[in-house]
Amino acid sequence: MVIETDVTRKFQYEHQLQGEERTLNELGDKLHGIEKHLQASDDSAVETDTSIYIERPPIEDKCYKAIVQPGALIRLKAPQRMGKTLLLEKTLDYARQQGYQTAKLDLQLADIDVLANLKTFLQWLCVDVADSLELEPQLDKHWQEVFGLNKNCTRYFQKYLLSLTDTPLVLAIDNFERLFEYVEIFPQFCLLLRGWYEAAKQGDKIGNIWKKLRLVVVHSTESYPSLDSNHSPFNVGLAIDLPEFNLQQITTLAKQNELRLGEQDLTGLMELLGGHPYLVQSAITHLKISQLVWGR
Known part of the structure; x- marks a missing residue:
């Protein structure tokens, strides 16, 4: 009876470990995907920057x-x-x-x-x-x-x-x-x-x-x-x-990147980064990649 119980527990532990291993592999794949996206973003930084321009009138x-x-x-x-x-x-x-x-x-x-x-x-x-x-x-x-x-x-x-x-x-x-x-x-x-x-x-x-x-x-x-x-x-x-981006310009940038963020999120982003164009662009790019990879 004791041996049977130990075998059952061993099976449960192995099953649990297999499940956790699958989860880790899935996380690893997703992280690898994020890393590839980020690397591609860095490698094509000039192309990305020149293709997206936010006007600061006048x-x-x-x-x-x-x-x-x-x-x-x-x-x-x-x-x-x-x-x-x-x-x-x-x-x-x-x-x-x-x-x-x-x-x-x-x-x-x-x-x-x-x-x-x-x-x-x-x-x-x-x-x-x-x-x-x-x-x-x-x-x-x-x-x-x-x-x-x-x-x-x-x-x-x-x-x-x-x-x-x-x-x-x-x-x-x-x-x-x-x-x-x-x-x-x-x-x-x-x-x-x-x-x-x-x-x-x-x-x-x-x-x-x-x-x-x-x-x-x-x-x-x-x-x-x-x-x-x-x-x-x-x-x-x-x-x-050149001034920093205002809220309207950050909103335009997010829309150009098809990023799903509410006004409160964009306001928080501006408060955090102060409207600095490069920092805002980098944050929006990373948020967009996160949405693509994680499906959020």
């Missing part, structure tokens, strides 16, 4: 109106991952719709060797813009050592890039803060940009050439090295400070 309209102004200079500034690059891309798309040429310079992609000195940097700038416009660099033809470095770069744009067509050219410089630590390049390049901006105000033939150039400078902080106010591009043109 910022977009201000950028669109400014970019069509002769000799415009737009400064987009905000902390990291606030959507500056997305707004830049929207502005460039709008410019292309107007028939403008566009060239985007991402300073995060500049090798350290490029930033070694001002000459190398400016020549890289010229060649990169020419390449964006599908033009032969022709640097040897337009770069004369008798002139100074900023003068050479200015001549290259004025006599080559801006003179080939009457079509305006939008030059966008993303991650400008990369230059803050390069004391040889930063002040001289700022002086160059300010000079181009001022040249567009002239009423002569030269001024008409520079009116075709539209500048967009994007940086993540206002804490840049001190500059002479007359040499700085940071106190002229249109300044755009």
Whole structure:
């Protein structure tokens, strides 16, 4: 009788363990599914971010109106991952719709060797813009050592890039803060940009050439090295400070992601994250993945 009881208990324990093992396997499969979704989300972060854009009126309209102004200079500034690059891309798309040429310079992609000195940097700038416009660099033809470095770069744009067509050219410089630590390049390049901006105000033939150039400078902080106010591009043109998302914009983002959240949930999300675009987007993405995997 005792042996029979022990055998029965043993069977019950084995059956219970098998059930728990199946449960653990199911949980493991679901967790693996979540991990795959998250990995896919991280791997395609750029694609996801650029495919979903939440407008923050009237910022977009201000950028669109400014970019069509002769000799415009737009400064987009905000902390990291606030959507500056997305707004830049929207502005460039709008410019292309107007028939403008566009060239985007991402300073995060500049090798350290490029930033070694001002000459190398400016020549890289010229060649990169020419390449964006599908033009032969022709640097040897337009770069004369008798002139100074900023003068050479200015001549290259004025006599080559801006003179080939009457079509305006939008030059966008993303991650400008990369230059803050390069004391040889930063002040001289700022002086160059300010000079181009001022040249567009002239009423002569030269001024008409520079009116075709539209500048967009994007940086993540206002804490840049001190500059002479007359040499700085940071106190002229249109300044755009990107704000955090409000409740309506978070609601729109949730709807775009087909996330089933009530107003109270969205309010709580905003209170928790403060409306920071990247954090809100990440939280909504994770919540959506959780719903897909767990079927909630």
